[in-house]
Structures are given as structure tokens and as C-alpha cells.
Amino acid sequence: MTGTFDVIVIGIGAMGASACFHLAARGIKALGLEQFDIPNSLGSSHGHSRMIRKAYFEHPNYVPLLHRAYELWAELEALSGRRLLHRVGGVFVGPRNKTLVGGAMAAARLHHLPHELLTADELRRRWPQFVVPDEWHAFFEPDSGFLLPERAISTYAELAMRRGAEIHGQEPVRQWRRDGRNCVVNTDYGEYAAERLIFCGGAWSGKLLAHLGVPLRVTRQVAAWAWPKEPRSFELGQIPVWGIDSLDGGLYYGFPMIDEVPGFKFAHHLPTEKPVDPDTVSRDVQPGERDALRKILTTFLPAADGPLLALKTCLYTNSPDGHFIIDNYPDHPGVQIACGFSGHGFKFASVIGACLAEACVTGKQDKALDFLRLSRFGAHHG
Numbered sequence: 001m002t003g004t005f006d007v008i009v010i011g012i013g014a015m016g017a018s019a020c021f022h023l024a025a026r027g028i029k030a031l032g033l034e035q036f037d038i039p040n041s042l043g044s045s046h047g048h049s050r051m052i053r054k055a056y057f058e059h060p061n062y063v064p065l066l067h068r069a070y071e072l073w074a075e076l077e078a079l080s081g082r083r084l085l086h087r088v089g090g091v092f093v094g095p096r097n098k099t100l101v102g103g104a105m106a107a108a109r110l111h112h113l114p115h116e117l118l119t120a121d122e123l124r125r126r127w128p129q130f131v132v133p134d135e136w137h138a139f140f141e142p143d144s145g146f147l148l149p150e151r152a153i154s155t156y157a158e159l160a161m162r163r164g165a166e167i168h169g170q171e172p173v174r175q176w177r178r179d180g181r182n183c184v185v186n187t188d189y190g191e192y193a194a195e196r197l198i199f200c201g202g203a204w205s206g207k208l209l210a211h212l213g214v215p216l217r218v219t220r221q222v223a224a225w226a227w228p229k230e231p232r233s234f235e236l237g238q239i240p241v242w243g244i245d246s247l248d249g250g251l252y253y254g255f256p257m258i259d260e261v262p263g264f265k266f267a268h269h270l271p272t273e274k275p276v277d278p279d280t281v282s283r284d285v286q287p288g289e290r291d292a293l294r295k296i297l298t299t300f301l302p303a304a305d306g307p308l309l310a311l312k313t314c315l316y317t318n319s320p321d322g323h324f325i326i327d328n329y330p331d332h333p334g335v336q337i338a339c340g341f342s343g344h345g346f347k348f349a350s351v352i353g354a355c356l357a358e359a360c361v362t363g364k365q366d367k368a369l370d371f372l373r374l375s376r377f378g379a380h381h382g
């Protein structure tokens with residue numbers, strides 16, 4: 001198969017599916033190429049739930065992007081008639097002076113976001129499911145909630161195709177090169193050309209982008225589902241999304257139970273795990289990892305500590321500073337990259353797809369993304 005398009009998007013996960021939709025919505029002829037299924041459970045966007053929150057302790061510059069992300073998720077829900085975001089509130093618990101609670105408070109104050117600061121006692125009175133040290137605090141944000149990732153990707157891909165985009169699953173990109181004005185992309189099934197390329201390869205970005213000049217560390221994360229001893233307390237509407245400071249540079253987190261999958265989901269967000277290769281990573285979960293996950297429930301949510309139902313591995317693609325990389329590819333005009341989402345990118349997929357598509361129209365990157373450019377690493381930059 002051969003073909004010429006305005007834009008080729010490589011990788012149809014969270015960012016790529018959104019980019020295809022936003023390109024097609026602007027009347028741009030787009031081709032999307034995905035190596036696995038759409039959606040798939042081998043990259044970074046599976047597992048039925050992804051947290052969304054506004055009081056971003058990681059960096060205050062994400063907050064304006066988040067306002068747009070929420071608007072665009074709502075637009076997608078309205079266009080598709082599908083529920084994709086559950087605004088159930090979020091509670092983040094830990095020592096008041098540490099990043100999880102202190103950073104969220106700082107972001108909320110700076111951006112005038114609705115929030116409450118609760119003592120441990122107040123937390124326990126509102127949600128007796130939590131057992132936490134008396135001296136800890138809880139930051140509560142009513143606008144937090146969660147997205148349904150597989151459904152969001154499917155919706156973006158489907159609406160993109162309905163608006164004229166062409167999307168191929170099970171078609172890995174093997175090579176790409178610049179040929180005059182065009183970029184040429186080769187797969188096992190064809191050769192395709194376009195003036196513009198967008199790389200959204202997730203955990204494979206380091207392999208696809210040899211000249212990035214910045215290391216991307218892929219790490220393996222495991223999420224678990226258990227059937228609570230007291231299931232009623234963990235249903236949707238009974239408990240918000242939650243995060244608990246794990247005091248090791250990461251956090252424990254989880255979601256209320258949902259119809260998509262049985263059980264209460266919980267995990268340990270720890271981007272400092274040892275690096276893996278996305279093509280050879282073991283998806284098996286070792287007994288030690290299982291025990292460590294269980295301890296989250298035993299310690300902080302004992303009423304949820306029932307039989308284990310499922311364990312799933314997922315991949316983070318960590319940039320050196322934990323912030324996303326969205327920019328033009330060095331020395332390759334017309335080529336954009338969106339990678340290094342470092343375990344917290346899904347909630348932004350709506351706005352990032354829109355920014356990538358808009359840059360194809362204007363030729364310029366959105367100023368709101370300036371803090372995510374490659375130049376912050378001092379890498380050589382075209």
C-alpha cells in the first residue's frame with residue numbers, strides 16, 4: 001500500500017489517537033499507524049482508569065493546560081455521547097510539608113482552585129476507609145476524578161475515522177526518512193509520505209527517535225485489583241480517587257470500583273524503578289511485587305484488603321526531569337514529537353492532541369507548551 005497524506009501520526013495510543021481526531025476535525029488528511037491493536041494493553045494507556053486532577057504539585061505551568069484538557073474531554077463526551085470522565089473528587093494524603101499535600105496546596109492557592117485541607121481526623125470522619133498517621137493531612141480537590149483510557153482512545157480513533165482520518169492497527173513503522181519536502185514512512189505493508197510527521201510512540205519513542213539527544217527511561221509499573229472485604233465502601237460514589245505519600249519519591253494511589261472491571265484498583269507510582277526494554281520487558285508479576293502491593297491495603301485501606309483479582313503491568317516513559325517533551329524534532333522541520341509522559345500524561349491527551357494538530361496548521365507550537373520543550377535540557381535543538 002502507498003499513499004500521500006498531510007500528516008502521519010506514529011503510535012495510536014493516548015496522544016496519537018487524540019492528535020488524529022484533532023487533525024481530522026481541522027480537515028487535515030491524516031494517517032495514523034499503530035504497531036499493536038487500537039486500543040492495546042502493551043503500552044502505557046491500559047488498565048481502565050487514569051486520574052485527572054487540577055492542583056498539579058508537579059509544576060504549576062500544567063494548570064492552564066489542565067483547564068483546557070477538562071474542556072476538551074467534555075467536548076469529546078458531548079460529541080460522542082459517551083461518558084469518559086468521572087468527576088468524583090480526589091483526596092491526597094501525607095505529611096503537610098511534603099510534595100503531595102504541600103505541592104497540591106501551593107498549586108491550588110496559586111491558581112485559585114477549589115480545595116480543602118483536612119486533618120487526619122477529619123479525613124477519617126469523612127472516609128473511614130482510610131487509616132493514616134494522626135499528624136498527616138489530606139488535600140481534597142472536588143474537581144479531581146478519573147478517565148476511562150481504553151474508551152477514550154477508542155472514541156478518539158473512531159471519531160477521527162468518521163471525520164476522514166485513515167488509521168491502521170497492527171502495522172509497525174520500521175523506518176522513516178526525509179525526502180525533499182516530504183517525510184517517508186515504511187511499514188511491512190506499505191510506504192507513505194506526508195509533509196508532516198507526529199511521533200507519539202510512547203515507550204518506544206527512544207527507539208524511534210535516535211537523535212533526540214535526551215535519554216528516555218522506560219520503567220515497568222504494576223497495578224492490582226482486589227475484591228474488598230467491605231465492597232460497598234469502595235463503590236463509585238463512596239470513595240474519591242486517592243493518593244497517599246509513599247515517602248520514597250512516589251505515591252500509592254487508587255480508584256473507586258467501576259463497571260468496566262471487577263474489584264478495587266490500587267498501585268504504587270514510582271518512576272525510579274529500574275529501566276526496561278519495552279520489547280522484552282517481563283509482564284509477569286513476581287511474588288515480592290505482589291506482597292509489596294498488598295501492603296498498601298493492609299496498611300492504609302484494610303477494609304479493601306480482600307482476595308486479589310488481577311495484576312497488570314504497564315510502562316512509564318520517563319524524561320530526565322519527569323516533565324513531558326513536546327517539541328519539533330531537532331533538525332527535522334515538519335516533525336513533531338510528544339513523548340516522555342513520565343507516568344502522568346493521560347489526563348493531558350485531549351489538550352496535547354489539539355496542540356499537535358494546531359501546530360500543523362500554524363507551523364508554531366502553543367506557547368503554553370514552552371516549558372516542555374527540549375531546549376530545557378540544553379540539547380541541540382532545531
Ligand SMILES: Cc1cc2nc3c(=O)[nH]c(=O)nc-3n(C[C@H](O)[C@H](O)[C@H](O)COP(=O)(O)OP(=O)(O)OC[C@H]3O[C@@H](n4cnc5c(N)ncnc54)[C@H](O)[C@@H]3O)c2cc1C
Pocket residue numbers: 010011012013014015016033034035036040042043044045047049050051052171172173174200201202203204205208221222223267314315316338339341342343344345346347348
Ligand atoms: C500504571 C500506569 C498508571 C498511570 N496512571 C496515570 C494517571 O492516573 N493519570 C495520568 O494522567 N496518567 C497516568 N499514567 C500515564 C499515562 O497513562 C501515559 O502518560 C500516557 O498513556 C502516555 O500516552 P502515549 O500516547 O505517550 O503512550 P501509549 O498510549 O502507550 O501510545 C504509544 C503507542 O505508540 C505505539 N508505537 C510505538 N512504536 C511504534 C511503531 N514503531 N509503529 C507504530 N506504533 C508504534 C505503541 O504501540 C503505543 O500503542 C499512567 C501510566 C501507567 C503505566
